[in-house]
């Protein structure tokens with residue numbers, strides 16, 4: 050049986066007979082994850098329920114999107130539920146709009162939660178600030194069973210402890226002084242209205258646990274930390290308490306989260322034990338880093354999902370690039386859709402190495418996914434609508450011919466440019482302005498043209514007339530070659546240059562044949578007519 054699914058059935062340790070091998074400094078069970086894709090979602094104990102639990106202290110960034118994505122893929126692969134829970138207990142650090150935006154971004158990315166603050170669900174509410182009663186009850190249970198206690202230490206005392214530890218070169222930690230208060234002392238202080246926090250009593254002798262990615266793990270927390278606060282003076286729980294209470298009540302089967310939480314897991318398991326609760330299985334995902342191995346910093350600002358959305362990056366390209374660099378797949382290939390990601394996902398392939406993200410490749414991912422969208426009729430219609438909006442925004446007053454906003458015209462442009470452009474926005478940039486507005490020429494420029502150039506223009510006009518609506522790029526290329534051959538004193542290259550200039554006002558761009566194929570015969574004629582001298586009306 051695979052480890053993921055033995056863990057799913059809640060074995061805290063590798064089943065007997067499972068060999069362990071060293072992975073880095075941890076031990077990992079082998080054979081790992083022969084995931085027998087169990088696709089149907091059974092009820093009760095066997096149901097796969099995973100969650101993404103960000104704190105709305107900032108907007109969704111690439112690291113968060115990746116954690117959400119692995120949870121989403123895992124839920125979909127095994128017929129389970131993907132839950133979004135917002136951990137907003139640190140009220141002082143909340144960023145206005147972040148909670149809404151995180152859910153918006155998951156929806157935009159195409160990985161919507163099944164249960165969430167917005168969608169609701171059977172085990173809600175999904176916002177921690179609305180679940181304070183759960184935490185209060187659990188904290189009380191911990192205090193009553195002797196696993197937690199009131200701490201009245203003032204912030205001055207805690208500061209002093211910290212300073213002393215630092216002075217003597219030690220890691221600051223609470224000295225657990227209030228553990229030893231008598232029940233009567235506690236009662237009196239509470240009655241006097243003395244401010245307090247609740248601390249969890251860390252026991253020594255932590256049992257090892259089997260992390261689904263990092264293998265056998267154990268952090269003897271009591272030896273390195275003082276007893277942690279689980280309820281703050283304002284009555285709000287800290288992350289550690291709220292997180293395990295919610296995972297328990299929301300019946301989470303697997304906790305898949307960033308590896309920065311690996312060292313907290315022993316502490317969480319001590320809390321589960323104190324409460325007599327069955328813990329979920331834990332799998333910690335390796336960190337997402339820059340391609341040079343440096344930290345992906347939120348401060349760069351450019352890793353926020355909203356900024357990709359604004360810049361025209363397709364969500365499927367973003368999902369593809371964040372999984373391409375990481376683990377969880379037997380092979381890596383570009384261009385996977387979310388459905389392909391789900392079917393190719395294999396959790397046993399998640400390694401402990403950091404995932405190195407090469408954002409320079411993002412345009413290439415976007416190009417591939419944009420091409421797929423253009424080739425899909427339904428998606429293409431949506432792209433056309435987006436482009437119509439963009440063209441009007443960018444070229445509003447300059448558009449001389451409203452036909453450029455026609456669906457058929459835009460579809461033709463998209464089909465001709467697919468595979469060449471990395472973003473829809475490129476099409477409204479200066480390189481493609483000729484598609485929407487006519488280039489302008491001065492009369493001097495036209496007057497400077499040689500007689501041969503004018504001959505070329507009139508030959509092309511003639512061939513366009515003959516071709517009618519049959520403007521295939523291949524056919525046009527052939528005709529253009531024939532026309533160029535007829536020009537005796539002008540080279541092929543210069544003929545093309547002249548035509549490109551007349552059609553687009555540019556020196557570079559797609560092939561002349563493609564430009565012609567996208568513009569259509571009426572527009573080609575209109576533009577090439579300008580190369581011809583005005584008829585003498587005198």
Ligand code: GLU
Nearest residue numbers: 102103104136292306310
């Ligand atoms: N609120 C935590 C975070 O933002 C959740 C960690 C977890 O998934 O347990 O990272």
